[in-house]
Amino acid sequence: MQLEKRQLSQSEENYIKAIYALSETCEDTISTNLLAERMSTKASSVTDMLRKLTDKELLTYQKYQGCGLTPKGRTIALSIVRKHRLWEVFLVDKLQFGWDEVHEIAEQLEHIQSTQLTNRLEAFLGYPKVDPHGDPIPNDEGVFDTPAVRVSLASCETGSKGIVMGVEDGSPEFLQYLNKIDLKLGSEVEILEKLSFDGSLLIAMEKRTIQFSHVVAARIFIQPYQS
Amino acid sequence: MQLEKRQLSQSEENYIKAIYALSETCEDTISTNLLAERMSTKASSVTDMLRKLTDKELLTYQKYQGCGLTPKGRTIALSIVRKHRLWEVFLVDKLQFGWDEVHEIAEQLEHIQSTQLTNRLEAFLGYPKVDPHGDPIPNDEGVFDTPAVRVSLASCETGSKGIVMGVEDGSPEFLQYLNKIDLKLGSEVEILEKLSFDGSLLIAMEKRTIQFSHVVAARIFIQPYQS
DNA sequence: CTTAAATTTTAGACACGTCTAAAAAATAGT
DNA sequence: ACTATTTTTTAGACGTGTCTAAAATTTAAG
Numbered sequence A, B: 001m002q003l004e005k006r007q008l009s010q011s012e013e014n015y016i017k018a019i020y021a022l023s024e025t026c027e028d029t030i031s032t033n034l035l036a037e038r039m040s041t042k043a044s045s046v047t048d049m050l051r052k053l054t055d056k057e058l059l060t061y062q063k064y065q066g067c068g069l070t071p072k073g074r075t076i077a078l079s080i081v082r083k084h085r086l087w088e089v090f091l092v093d094k095l096q097f098g099w100d101e102v103h104e105i106a107e108q109l110e111h112i113q114s115t116q117l118t119n120r121l122e123a124f125l126g127y128p129k130v131d132p133h134g135d136p137i138p139n140d141e142g143v144f145d146t147p148a149v150r151v152s153l154a155s156c157e158t159g160s161k162g163i164v165m166g167v168e169d170g171s172p173e174f175l176q177y178l179n180k181i182d183l184k185l186g187s188e189v190e191i192l193e194k195l196s197f198d199g200s201l202l203i204a205m206e207k208r209t210i211q212f213s214h215v216v217a218a219r220i221f222i223q224p225y226q227s
Numbered sequence C: 001c002t003t004a005a006a007t008t009t010t011a012g013a014c015a016c017g018t019c020t021a022a023a024a025a026a027t028a029g030t
Numbered sequence D: 001a002c003t004a005t006t007t008t009t010t011a012g013a014c015g016t017g018t019c020t021a022a023a024a025t026t027t028a029a030g
Helices: A010-025 A032-038 A043-055 A071-094 A103-109 A115-124 A172-180 A214-218 B010-025 B032-038 B043-055 B071-094 B103-109 B115-124 B172-180 B214-218
Strands: A059-061 A067-069 A161-167 A188-194 A201-204 A209-212 A220-224 B059-061 B067-069 B161-167 B188-194 B201-204 B209-212 B220-224
Touching (some): A010 A032, A010 A067, A010 A071, A032 A043, A071 A103, A071 A115, A201 A214, A214 A220, B010 B032, B010 B043, B010 B067, B010 B071, B032 B043, B067 B071, B071 B103, B071 B115, B161 B172, B201 B214, B209 B214, B214 B220
Antiparallel strands (some): A161 A188, A161 A220, B059 B067, B161 B188, B161 B220, B188 B201
């Protein structure tokens, strides 16, 4: 990441990060209301910030037309994501936090400004490729290392088998549920049956069989064996 | 450290920390101008902040009479100092930063809010008692562990011998100078001569003899042998 | 003890990031 | 195509933390 002459406020960084996250999952132009909801703020505040970040050439934005990141904005977003995920690895691997406990702390740590710190942390952690939830960690240039095949469990066929490669890290409750059923990254799972009437799935795990609602299954990502 | 209901802004924390540092070294009531200079800001800004922190019951302050920390304010100051010094140990011991490089980064990390993080970091580091400059690290209750005898080199007699226990970590330049002459915590030193006309000292180190100005000698702290 | 100098506080301003309420533009329904 | 509704932006406000300039207070000097 090249260093920016003007360093951003935490608030600005949070907007950039949210826009990046939304443009990864949803359509490529982000609406003001969607962003407002994600940031737990009001649309008018969002408009102000979009204007400011556009002035700084981090966003493409036209009135009433939604926004998207410029290459410069994307670079910054990736640097924040990189820091967030590296700190999560640190918290879990070195300080024995659970994967359900690290998000909030990493939200603070991701704003620490020091490229050198980030790079040395990465080395100290042994150049991890994914964070504790299986999300990939971009390198110093903002490039992801050959992303492994990751398919939502909900989108797999009956009879598919695979290894859990990632989970959505939205809520601690969800992650705590996964703890309780002993599902981790690396767990082997097999889809025994897909129940058409409610979209839930019967899953064979190492030691038992479990039923996942569609919502849960959509948040678990596996690498299927030989497709 | 008990958790405060109202969490402070970084700016408020920086004031608290500065007031603590000044009340350790200087007299016990801190003047507005002194604080303004230390914070690189204007006296009027300081007055505003003193008022605010007094409302929060972290300072004792009366108009024109200077300020000091309340027990509550002192507890917060110690928690910030604790975090700062633990992160410095992390940066030096785990990420191979030099003792002259860590201050700025630790100034950011000290504001991270999570008692659990601080305590786990402390355990991960092996419960260090001092930071890389020899400054003591308070425990979770804000108590310092039996501070070792530390005397300024400048205040020792000719013929005194001892081990370097700490250095003032004000400026990177000073620390880099110490790097250059290979003076570290744990180095053995002996005062060969004190030159009365300029206050400088002739010092014997492990491999050579060196001359310190009074200013330098005042910033190096040793534990003298059997006094 | 009275004035001069230094320090400290107040008053008024500004940038930031947020809000509410009202206006403007886009979208949908008929 | 013309309302009605939703979305988005503007306008004006507020709290934080800062500033400058002016007023108040304390300290120092004669």
